[in-house]
Amino acid sequence: MFDLLFQQISTTTNLTATEKERCQTYFTQHTVRKRQFLLQPGDTCQQLAFVVTGLLRAYTIDDKGTEHIIQFAPEGNWISDPNSFFLHEPSRYAIEALEEAQLLLITNEAMEEMLARVPALERYFRKLLQKNVIALHQRLISSLSQSTEEKYQALRRQFPDLMQRVPQHMIAAYLGITPETLSRVRRQLLRD
Amino acid sequence: MFDLLFQQISTTTNLTATEKERCQTYFTQHTVRKRQFLLQPGDTCQQLAFVVTGLLRAYTIDDKGTEHIIQFAPEGNWISDPNSFFLHEPSRYAIEALEEAQLLLITNEAMEEMLARVPALERYFRKLLQKNVIALHQRLISSLSQSTEEKYQALRRQFPDLMQRVPQHMIAAYLGITPETLSRVRRQLLRD
DNA sequence: CGGTCTCTTGACGGAGTTCAAAGCTAGTGG
DNA sequence: CCACTAGCTTTGAACTCCGTCAAGAGACCG
Numbered sequence: 001m002f003d004l005l006f007q008q009i010s011t012t013t014n015l016t017a018t019e020k021e022r023c024q025t026y027f028t029q030h031t032v033r034k035r036q037f038l039l040q041p042g043d044t045c046q047q048l049a050f051v052v053t054g055l056l057r058a059y060t061i062d063d064k065g066t067e068h069i070i071q072f073a074p075e076g077n078w079i080s081d082p083n084s085f086f087l088h089e090p091s092r093y094a095i096e097a098l099e100e101a102q103l104l105l106i107t108n109e110a111m112e113e114m115l116a117r118v119p120a121l122e123r124y125f126r127k128l129l130q131k132n133v134i135a136l137h138q139r140l141i142s143s144l145s146q147s148t149e150e151k152y153q154a155l156r157r158q159f160p161d162l163m164q165r166v167p168q169h170m171i172a173a174y175l176g177i178t179p180e181t182l183s184r185v186r187r188q189l190l191r192d
Numbered sequence: 193m194f195d196l197l198f199q200q201i202s203t204t205t206n207l208t209a210t211e212k213e214r215c216q217t218y219f220t221q222h223t224v225r226k227r228q229f230l231l232q233p234g235d236t237c238q239q240l241a242f243v244v245t246g247l248l249r250a251y252t253i254d255d256k257g258t259e260h261i262i263q264f265a266p267e268g269n270w271i272s273d274p275n276s277f278f279l280h281e282p283s284r285y286a287i288e289a290l291e292e293a294q295l296l297l298i299t300n301e302a303m304e305e306m307l308a309r310v311p312a313l314e315r316y317f318r319k320l321l322q323k324n325v326i327a328l329h330q331r332l333i334s335s336l337s338q339s340t341e342e343k344y345q346a347l348r349r350q351f352p353d354l355m356q357r358v359p360q361h362m363i364a365a366y367l368g369i370t371p372e373t374l375s376r377v378r379r380q381l382l383r384d
Numbered sequence: 385c386g387g388t389c390t391c392t393t394g395a396c397g398g399a400g401t402t403c404a405a406a407g408c409t410a411g412t413g414g
Numbered sequence: 415c416c417a418c419t420a421g422c423t424t425t426g427a428a429c430t431c432c433g434t435c436a437a438g439a440g441a442c443c444g
Contacts, residue, residue, distance in 0.1 A: 062337035070329065083326045122314045129321035134275045136328035137262065143335050144368040145254035148432080167390065176336040181432055183392055340400080359422065373400055375424055 001029060004052055004076055005104060012127045013120050023121065026114040027104045032056075032097040038079075039095040045084035047105040051075050054101025055165055058093050059173065069174040072098075072162060078128065098166060143176065149185050151175050193221060196244055196268055197296060204319045205312050215313065218306040219296040224248075224289040230271075231287040237276035239297040243267050246293025247357055250285050251365065261366040264290075264354060270320065290358060335368065341377050343367050 002024055009015060015023065030049075032038055038056065039045050049056070051073050058070040058079055070093060073079035084091035085108060106114070115122050142151055152175060156163060163171070168186075169179040177185075194216055201207060207215065222241075224230055230248065231237050241248070243265050250262045250271055262285065265271035276283035277300060298306070307314050334343055344367060348355060355363070360378075361371040369377075 060333060060337075066337065068333060068336045070332065082322065082329060086322045086326065119311070119314075122311075122318070126314065126318055126321065129318065129325060130274065130278045133321060133324050133328065134278065136325065136332065137274060140262065140328065140332060140335070141252060141260065143332070144260045145252070145258065169390075178433060179391075180393085180434085184432090187392080361422070370401060371423070372402085372425085376400090379424080 001052060001102070001104070002027075005050055008076065009121070009124050013124045015118070015120060019118050019120060023114060023118055026110040027106050030103045030105050031101070032103065033100050034097055036097050037094060038097070038103070039081060039084075039091055039093060041092055041094055042090055044088055045081040045091045045093075045095075046107055048078060048080045048085055048108070048111065049073075049095075050104040050106075051077050051079065052102040052104060054097060054103075055099040056095055056097050056101055057166075057170065058095045060093050067173045068176065069170060072159065072166065072174065074159070074162070074165075098170075148175065148177055148181060149189070152182065152185055153189075193244060193294070194219075194296070197242055200268065201313070201316050205316045207310070207312060211310050211312060215306060215310055218302040219298050222295045222297050223293070224295065225292050226289055228289050229286060230289070230295070231273065231276075231283055231285060233284055233286055234282055236280055237273040237283050237285070237287075238299055240270060240272045240277055240300070240303065241265075241287075242296040242298075243269050243271065244294040244296060246289060246295075247291040248287055248289050248293055249358075249362065250287045252285050259365045260368065261362055264351065264358065264366065266351070266354070266357075290362075340367065340369055340373060341381070344374065344377055345381075 002020070006015065006020060027050075032054075038047070038049060039058075041060070053075050055075070056073045056079050058073070058081065059067050060070065061067055071079060079095060081091040081093040081095070083089060084093070088108070111125075115125065142154055146154065152171075155171065155175065168182055172179045172182040175182065194212070198207065198212060219242075224246075230239070230241060231250075233252070245267050247267070248265045248271050250265070250273065251259050252262065253259055263271060271287060273283040273285040273287070275281060276285070280300070303317075307317065334346055338346065344363075347363070347367065360374055364371045364374040367374065
C-alpha cells in the first residue's frame with residue numbers, strides 16, 4: 001500500500017526503515033468508489049490524499065452553475081483543496097472519485113507532527129509544493145496565452161491516458177470551454 | 193533592510209537573534225532602477241528576490257508577440273521564475289522593475305544551505321509555498337469562471353494601489369485581455 | 385427495450401479581438 | 415515657459431471565436 005508513496009519520496013529523500021515505519025502511522029487507508037465524494041463544498045478539507053490507485057478530480061461550481069475542474073489526480077498524485085486544508089476554511093471544491101480509488105489520508109495536524117518527528121520529509125513536501133507551484137504557473141500561462149486548440153493538444157501530451165479514462169465534457173470543464181466547443185475542436189483536428 | 197523580511201517571518205516562526213544574523217549572511221542586497229531587468233528570457237533564474245521597496249513584474253511573451261503578466265510583486269513579496277529557479281532550467285520569463293526597487297537576493301544553493309543551518313526557516317518557506325499555491329488556485333478559478341468585468345473588479349479589490357502604480361495595458365496583460373477591452377470595461381463601470 | 389448519459393451538429397447571438405485613428409498627458413529640449 | 419514628441423488611453427467598425435439553445439444519434443445499463 002505504501003510502496004508507491006515511498007518510491008516517490010525516495011526520488012528526493014532517503015528514509016531509513018524506522019523512519020518509514022514511523023511515517024506510516026500518521027496515515028489512514030481509505031477506499032472510495034466511483035462517484036463517491038471525498039470532500040463536499042462547505043465542508044473543511046481535513047485530509048490530504050495520496051492516490052495509490054484510481055482517479056479523482058477536484059472541481060467547483062460557479063454562480064452560473066458551470067463546473068470547473070481544478071485538478072485530475074491519477075495514481076501517484078496528491079489531491080486536496082489547499083486553501084481549505086492549510087487554512088482550515090470551508091471549501092468551495094468538491095473532490096470526487098471518477099474511478100474506484102485506494103487512498104492514503106493524512107490530516108494537517110498529523111502532517112505537522114510527522115514532519116516534526118521525521119524532519120527528512122520536510123524536504124519532500126517542500127519539493128512537492130515547488131512542483132505544484134510550477135505546474136500551476138504552466139497552467140496559468142497556458143490559459144492566458146494558448147488557443148483552445150493548443151490547450152487541448154497540450155493536455156493530450158501531458159496526460160495521454162486521461163482521454164480514455166475521463167468523459168469529454170470533463171476535459172472541457174478542465175480546459176474552461178463548453179463540451180460543444182471541444183467537440184468541434186476535435187472534429188477539426190481529425191481532418192488533418 | 194531586513195526589517196520587512198523578519199517581520200514577515202515572525203508571523204510563522206520565531207527566530208533568535210543569532211539565527212537572524214546567520215540568515216542575513218545568505219542574502220545579497222541589490223537595487224534595480226525602473227525598467228531594469230532582474231531576469232531575461234533564456235537566462236536561468238539564479239536568484240529568488242524579496243522586494244523590500246518598489247515594484248516588479250514577471251511576464252512572458254508568447255509566439256504571437258503578446259505579453260502576459262504572471263505576477264506583480266510590490267514590497268513585501270517574493271518574485272522569481274519557480275520553474276527556472278527550482279529546476280535550473282532556462283527561463284521563458286522576464287522580470288523587470290516597474291519602479292526603482294530594493295531587493296534581497298538568495299540563490300537556490302544558498303537557500304538549501306540556509307535551511308540546513310536554520311531549520312526553523314523550513315516552516316516559513318513551506319508556508320510561503322502554501323500561500324503561493326493557494327493564490328495560484330484562486331487566480332486559476334478566477335480565470336476559468338469569472339467574466340472580464342468580474343476579474344477586473346476582483347483585482348481592484350485585491351491590490352487597490354496597483355491601479356495607481358501600473359499602466360493600464362499591463363493590468364490588461366495580467367487579466368489576459370487587450371488594453372482596448374479593459375478601457376471599454378472601465379467606461380462601462382463608470383456609468384454606474 | 386426504454387431511459388440515461390454522452391457526444392455531435394446546426395443556427396444564432398454576444399463578448400472580445402483587431403486594426404486604425406484620434407485625444408491626452410508628461411517629459412524633454414529649445 | 416512653451417512646443418513637440420512619445421507613450422498611453424480612448425473610441426469606432428468589422429470580424430472571429432466561442433457560448434447558448436435545441437435537436438438528434440449512439441452507447442451502455444438495468
